[in-house]
Amino acid sequence: MSDNHAEHGPTDPPPPDSYEVPPEGAAETCPDCGRPFHDAELVALHRGLAHEAVLDDEARERVAAAREVESRRLRLFRLKAIAALVVLYFGLLMVYAVVT
Secondary structure (H helix, E strand, C coil): CCCCCCCCCCCCCCCHHHCCCCCCCCCEECCCCCCEECCHHHHHHHHHHHCHHHCCHHHHHHHHHHHHHHHHHHHHHHHHHHHHHHHHHHHHHHHHHHHC
16 A cells, blocks of 8 residues: 555545546535545445434434335345346356257
């Protein structure tokens, strides 16, 4: 790591000058540490992981909602990945059956 960036843990963000935020894009920032994120949902997930001790009830509800959305997206991704693997497997099996 370079000299101007000290080691940091998973909950300690790197210094703000190490982030690359496009000038035309408006990034959401964490109100606790100032770290930029693509959208408010990612800020909620970050705050639930890194700043859980300082969250109020409203912020905890946003974290729970963001986790639920993330869980649904992961479940859908896993189903698509399994379907792709099944199609690939049986496709290769059929090609093998035709070739041999």
